[in-house]
Amino acid sequence: MAPTAPMALSTPLAPAADNPIFAVAARAEALRARGADVITLAAGEPQAATSAVVVEAAVAAVRDPATHHYGPAQGHPELRALVAARLSEDTELPWTEGDIQIALGAKHALFLAAQALIGPGDEVLVAAPGWPGHAEVVTAAGGVPVPVETDHAFRISPDALDRRRTPRTRAVILSSPGNPTGAVHPESRLRGIADWARRHGIWVIGDDIYRAFDHTGTYRSVLRVAPDLRARTIVVGGVSKEHAMTGWRVGWLAAPPEIVASARLHVSRTITHVPTVNQRAALAALNDADTPADAARDYRRRRNLLVEALNAIDGIDCPLPDGGMFAFPDVSDLLGDRGWTSSADLATWLLDTAHLAVVPGEAFNAPGRIRLCFAVDDRTLLTAIDRLRTALGTTPTEATYDIDAPNPEVAR
Ligand SMILES: Cc1ncc(COP(=O)(O)O)c(C=O)c1O
Structure with missing residues (x-):
């Protein structure tokens, strides 16, 4: 058999590749x-x-023989109790450790939720643009992910949900x-979505993984707005993003007893x-409120820098995201002007010529956009901005990148 040829670097990123996010990483x-x-x-x-506090807790946990043996399938009781306490604050409802299932990251928690809730052919509404993992866990459970168009601020609305509702609609995520849009659904919008879900008996899966990065102070748990939906709501969270712990794989779901029982059995x-060592690390993380607060402050400053720089480039239009870690500009004008045929094409060009990796919008059901992460250090961000400006040019009004400037007041 002929040997397989290595990937040619001149091949454009295939939008339909398994996961374009990983395709970019592989090419980089x-x-x-x-x-x-x-x-x-x-x-x-x-x-x-990951912070030293967490790393030290993990080292201590490794040395503790108590972590060397099997533990409870539902998760470390102390960690579950902390998650429950945090949810009680977010939702103003009482939660106990029995309501929580610890998972291998939020993605696994979403997978467990889908396995518990979704049957073959059940439809689950997911935001478009949106994170592909949501659709993937639905498909893995035999369900059908149904994209719901978002409004100008990338929020889903009750009307848009209703346009996609069928007798098979089981849940909305x-x-x-959000990722990649940074959209935060304010209280009024959550109330509308909750009314719609209540009216039609549809489950709500709230993915609150970016909850700490709420740059406008408008984040609310859906259960705080609509506590009566508790019997049909699953809340997913984790330490991955808040505590820079993506590699530790600790997340959770909070749900009604039948969902927790199913998730526990699956685990x-x-x-x-x-x-157990990873759960003990997560325990230390949840006792450390400073790390996510500091990160959120830094991300807000970097968000402002990046968005200003992007908007100074002709053909790029970047909204200021209300939350999260990503800028998600519209680059469609740029594509037409320079002859790139897609944002995947542009992302390939940026990587090959400016040595800057960004994710094409195709990964999120949003051709014509690219995603750029601002949860990076100042040097990386400023270098990236320089490379963008050199590669794509700027308008005569130069953006000002004063990295030492105090964080501008964020509009509420
Ligand atoms: C919206 C969203 N939910 C969940 C996850 C997965 O988080 P974890 O690393 O905890 O599995 C991600 C990761 O990118 C995400 O963007």
């Missing part, structure tokens, strides 16, 4: 291996290392703040439980 890695000084705003995770039958 291939360029790095050839000696290119590639920097990336493509990652879906904070660039920072509501992620606020017990597959992974037995989330590794």
Whole structure:
């Protein structure tokens, strides 16, 4: 058999590739291996290392023989109690450790939720643009993800949901703040969505993974706005983004008893439980409110820098995201002007010529946009901005990048 040819670097990123986010990372890695000084705003995770507090807690946990043996499938009771306390604050409802299932990250928690809730052919409404993982867990459960168009601020509305509702509609996944859009659904919008869900007996899966990065102070848990939906709501969270712990794989779901029971059984039958050392690290993280607060402040400043720089480039129109870690500009004018045929094409060009990795919007059901992560350090961000300006040019009014400037007041 002929040997498989290595991936040619001149091949454009295929929008239909398995996961374009990983395709960008693989191409960036291939360029790095050839000696290119590639920097990336493509990652879906904070660039920072996990805090020393958490690392030390993990080291202590490794040394503690109590972590060397099997633990409860539902998760470490102390960690569940902390998650419950935090949810009680967010929702103003009482939660106990029995209401929580610990998972291998929020993605696994979403997977467990879908396995518990979705039957073959059940339809689940997901935001478009949106994070592909939402659709993936629905498909993995035999369900059908149904994209719902978002409004000018990338929020889903009761009307848009109703246009996609059928007798098979089982649930809606509501992620606020969202990825890649940063959209935060304010209280009034959540109330409308909750009314719609209540009226039609539809479950709500709230993915609150970016909850700490709420740059406008408008984040609300859907259950705080509509506590009566508790019997048909699953809330998903985790430490990955808030505490720069994506590699530790700890997340959770909070749900009615039948969902928690199903998730526990699934965990017990597959992974037995989330590794205890990692749960102990997550415990330390949840006791540390400073790290996410500091990160959120830094991200707000970097968001402002990046969005200002992007908007100074002809053909790019970037809204200021209300939350999250990503800028999600419209680059469609740029495409037409310069002859790129898609944002995947542009992303390939930026990577190959400016050695800057970004994710094409095709990954999120949004051709004509690109996603850039601002959860990176100042040096990386400023270098990326320089490369963008050099590669794409700016308007005569130069953006001002004063990295030492105090964080501008955020409009509420
Ligand atoms: C909206 C959203 N939910 C969940 C996840 C997964 O988080 P975790 O790393 O905890 O599995 C991501 C990761 O990118 C995400 O963007």
